[in-house]
Amino acid sequence: MVILDATMLVLQPQTLLVMFLCAIYGLIVGAIPGFTATMAVALLVPVTYFLDPVPALAGIVTLAAMAIFAGDIPGALLRMPGTPASAAYADEAYKMTLKGQAETALGVGLVASALGGAFGALMLIFAAPALAEIALSFSSFEYFWLACLGLLAAIAASTGHPAKGAISLFIGLGIAMVGLDPVSGQQRFTFGNTNLIGGLGFIPVLIGLFAVSEALRFALAPTARAEVPAVSLKNLLAGVMGHIARLKWSVARGAGIGTVVGAIPGAGADIAAYVSYAVARRLSPRREEFGSGIVDGIASATAANNASVGGAFIPATVFGIPGDSLSAVVIGVLYMKGLNPGPTAFLVHPTLLYAVFVAFLLANILIVPMGFFAIRLFRRILSAPPGVVMSLVTLACIVGAFAVENTTFAVVVMLGAGLIGFYMEENGIPLAPAILGLVLGPILEETFLTSLIKSKGSFLGFVERPIAGGLAVVVFSIVIVPLGLRMIHWMKKK
């Protein structure tokens, strides 16, 4: 019955309207190369700040679903993936465009995206509550190990050199430490300044890292408008279902891989797409033709990146541990709305949570009709003068940061974070670990110190409880096994 009540909540006109507007916004932002889904969400959060919890979160998950799909469009037509999630197969899709098969690449990708996304949403609806039942028996000891797992995965899954991933993570941890410490309430790095006692706001930092840095990069080297090949609606629809029927197992596998990869802390949509593309290639009878411009790998990978969004929401809602930077933002919004994530959320306000899940499912179904229009309108979207877009983005950053925190200081934080984000990206330091560090840092610190007080200072407490002990083994094997493998490899070489 909860599901029925939740569906009624989603079908409220206000919620549907917000979802519709967010869908359009997500399709546009996702389709513009250089704008990531995380950036789109960062700029949307201040707007949703004023809405009721259900429309606000429904809007954000809709945006996420749409933006991940829309990233495929410039990937196929311009060879510029709109979001990093589409990078795995942008090359292949572009080769299809060169062969005159852009419509097939986009049409099949569209339906596969919707199928993958819907699968991820269904897994979320059924798996999350079951997991929450188990998670009710988690104490701070278990959460400590979960947070460790998230941090390790954040470094392991980051793009670029691991040392740079680590630097990003520690920057995020450092940002989170400014203000009152979470256990004793003592001031840290505040220099007695009241604004700093309040800490560096999550949303201003997020907007700075992801959006202001983008504006700065654009200012340094303004991009010209791109030439877009024409796409016909008739060809978009033709033959799509035939391909999907042929590739149904590949799509299903992609959706499954995507959900699992998404649920692993630290790994997001981009990695899900790479993994499932590789698996599809290995298992396909046409593996020789992969890379030359065929739709088989695209279908599997695009199903995976959309499914991963739903997968990432599972640990985010059940434990409050983010799977990727996007779900880290969703966790931030849940806290902001007083819907603190965690297993009790499923007891205290199940209807609201299910409503968000149902909205996410609906959004994935909506990808099909709305995606067709986005593909059709793609040339229009890219014809907006980029200087105007970036100027308005800059203003949106300022007003958004201010509106969430209600202090001018938030704009200062945003600018600082923007400069840091710019520096990081220029120097190959990935942003995602910083965001995960920002969310996980306080959890890690608090669970560590409070667990230690509970166990009267004994570290045995961290492994005494069976689940905590099991998680500890997982964490240590993640650290030790790759090191060991590398050692063996190294010794063999000698």
Add this chain to the structure above:
Amino acid sequence: MKLDDSLNGLLAVILGLAMIIASRGMTQIAHIEYGPGFFPSIAGGGLMLAGLFLIIRRIAFQGGAVEGLVQLRGQGIRGAFGFLLIVSVVGAYILFINAVGFLLLTPILLFVLIYWFERRANLAAAIAVFGTLIFHIFFYQLMSAPLPWGVLKNWSGALTW
């Protein structure tokens, strides 16, 4: 602005060291031997290690080398000016918004930015005015976020609906 990884590493080491030093003055909490300074010193130590690693990699394997140590990417002087312009626009907002007010300051800032990028005065003026109004209507009138009135403060009663 791309830096040589020896510089990036050095920055990380300095930042890490600063965190460790700053965390040394923090007290312990009741009942256990750790306190608010424990995690900052771990994070600082981690930063230092990662930074040292970058420096070693740079020296030993030439990893992450940049010619001339610093490389400015983008469109030279014009690009650098654009970069500074965005920073100054945000800075001007921070400094003057409470004195001048949102409705008066924002159109100026928007005009400057758009004109710099697009070089079309009419377009810039139109979007500056309409953009400001839309932001004002959405955030102030609909969502009642307290965007500052500045010099228009005494008329804010009449201008709010």
Add this chain to the structure above:
Amino acid sequence: MRKITSELLAASTLILTIAVAPSAAMAEWPERPVSIVVPAGAGGGTDQTARMLAQRLQDKFGQPFNIINQGQGGGVVGINSIMTADPDGYTLGVIYNFAHYKPMGQADFDAENFIAIAQFNFDPAGFHVRADSAWQTLPQALDAIKAAPADYTIACGGGCGGSWPMAAATLLKEWGVDMSKVRMISGQGAAAALQDMVAGGFDVVPSSVPEAGALIEAGRVKGLAVFGEERLAAFPDIPTLNEAADLNISLGAWRGLVGPAALPEDIAGRLEAAMKEIVESEDWRKEMTDRGFGIKWRDSGDFGAYMEEQQTEVRSIIGALGL
């Protein structure tokens, strides 16, 4: 055409200016929107009650009363904004138990930095333990803690200076427990603490009873006492402190409307009168009860004295706990 438009615009601006331009002497507060600073995030209890209040004040005074959420640093930023605001009546604030910030080194405000307008809410704390706990009554629990204070853990919910842990600590002190040995542990709010207690992490979680409601109904948590004068209508089985332990004290979280200390008395007086009407009105009482908030009226004088008294009490306990 363009010229006419611009002249029209100029003329209408002029008329508007004359019509609404304030002349300081004649000005009747409020003539422009009033801000109510809420030192808490959107969606929480303080925000909800403040929004209910703002809407009704708006109806009474005919100007918008806008809520400004400043929850950063556990409310330090928002309370500071109220304290340092221009005392012109256009910035007010809703505050709650704040006495602990100063002794804990988080901020520097005292009761005398604010002018008390009216208190409108009080929620008694509840004493919650696991459903399978051996303690059946409050005295059993208190005696056990008194006998071995270091053996039990008490969750603070949020920071340990907050309303609920302070209520629990006051109770323990009244019972004669050695406060320096009690292990009070901070965390991420009452909901997380209750879940952690269910998982075996804590022995006691003091919080408002409605916050524990879902877990009480799910049969995982039991309430041993509610620290108010009467039992709660929604939880008739939980005894009061007086019934359970023969103590005549009332402990919990309060919320009230305040302004910066130098707020003119006539404005404060008009606000107090409006608040009295609101708190006595039928629809306010119904909405507060429906949302699970307790109602408590204290007028300016009583509220001011109550804040002072709270401040002295809380600060002595924080010293004893060694926070």
